[in-house]
Amino acid sequence: MSDFSQRFMFDDSDVRGELVSLGESYAHVLAKHPYPEPVAQLLGELLAAAALLVGTMKFDGLLILQARSSGAVPLLMVECSSNREIRGIARYHEEQVTADAGLRELMPEGVLTLIVDPTKGQRYQGIVGLDGINLSECLSDYFATSEQLPTRFWLNADGRRARGLLLQQLPAERITDAEERAASWQHVTVLADTLSAEEQLGLDNQTLLHRLYHEENLRLFDPQPLQFKCSCSRDRSANALVSLGEPDAEALLVESGGTIVIDCQFCNERYAFDAADVAQLFAGGGVKSPSDTRH
Missing domain, CATH: 3.55.30.10 (Hsp33 domain)
Incomplete structure (x- = not known):
């Protein structure tokens, strides 16, 4: 050990x-x-x-x-x-x-x-x-x-x-x-x-x-x-987006070219959210069917 x-x-x-x-x-x-x-x-x-x-x-x-x-x-x-x-x-x-x-x-x-x-x-x-x-x-x-x-x-x-x-x-x-x-x-x-x-x-x-x-x-x-062990997760990243509010999240989606990518600075994990993911979040659907997570 x-x-x-x-x-x-x-x-x-x-x-x-x-x-x-x-x-x-x-x-x-x-x-x-x-x-x-x-x-x-x-x-x-x-x-x-x-x-x-x-x-x-x-x-x-x-x-x-x-x-x-x-x-x-x-x-x-x-x-x-x-x-x-x-x-x-x-x-x-x-x-x-x-x-x-x-x-x-x-x-x-x-x-x-x-x-x-x-x-x-x-x-x-x-x-x-x-x-x-x-x-x-x-x-x-x-x-x-x-x-x-x-x-x-x-x-x-x-x-x-x-x-x-x-x-x-x-x-x-x-x-x-x-x-x-x-x-x-x-x-x-x-x-x-x-x-x-x-x-x-x-x-x-x-x-x-x-x-x-x-x-x-x-x-x-x-x-x-x-x-x-890093405490980052797709759920945490999704909660961060939700905390922005739907108008700001949608604006960020446009600025990002259709995909919001959230990077964890501790472990370099990347969490991607497209327009469908963002719509699902604010409709209360959570992240049950997320886009692929990229490393």
């Missing part, structure tokens, strides 16, 4: 962790667009971050990470569902992307928005500036300032694999003394800071955790699979 998240717990302290490994799903995302290496790495890190966050949440719905900037990469967007289905996309200006560019060079004046969109209940949104040297630092800073549980991230990607490590301090239970609690948190995070990119990308989870925490009592839980 190349795509999975895996939780672990420290038995003697109030800290839990999550590990994420993405291979096949990362390859699916990169196969849809010819991303330059620095952009592919940044997108891989954001994919890993989304998968880590979903692993810490109990909800039904969608987690969205959306980063915008005024620079070479104006948009990064990743979605991961509570069913652990993930997709992502980047927008970039190729002439502005240099070979060794990092987050600050690629996304100056950047802002990251974290959105939790539950199937039932109220939507939550948090915003953090992309002021750190990398995405790991930015996300860690977000949790440090948002009055949520202290959380640290370690993210790496190389165009073939995307890996992530998350540590989160839980409410006081095993250690209730404030100084001891702070020392315990510092201990596990300082050890995680010694992890190199090569180790994170190359080691399996058991070896990685032994490398960091062989002196700790630690439980590693069963892995949970992740997969690339």
Whole structure:
């Protein structure tokens, strides 16, 4: 299994962790667009971050990470569902992307928005500036300032694999003394800071955790699979047309030469609607007899 998240717990302290490994799903995302290496790495890190966050949440719905900037990469967007289905996309200006560019060079004046969109209940949104040297630092800073549980991230990607490590301090239970609690948190995070990119990308989870925490009592839980899956569909595209209203949809049909084509930017799927399809939609007939879908 190349795509999975895996939780672990420290038995003697109030800290839990999550590990994420993405291979096949990362390859699916990169196969849809010819991303330059620095952009592919940044997108891989954001994919890993989304998968880590979903692993810490109990909800039904969608987690969205959306980063915008005024620079070479104006948009990064990743979605991961509570069913652990993930997709992502980047927008970039190729002439502005240099070979060794990092987050600050690629996304100056950047802002990251974290959105939790539950199937039932109220939507939550948090915003953090992309002021750190990398995405790991930015996300860690977000949790440090948002009055949520202290959380640290370690993210790496190389165009073939995307890996992530998350540590989160839980409410006081095993250690209730404030100084001891702070020392315990510092201990596990300082050890995680010694992890190199090569180790994170190359080691399996058991070896990685032994490398960091062989002196700790630690439980590693069963892995949970992740997969690339796009949430686009012909029905969704049809609903978008219906939301335009019949006059605007018919005008768009004329402008498009008799066929409206809606492209999914995430997976390059194409949904075509001719005059008969549009008439059927507004007559309440749905998309039961659609035109061919083209890839």
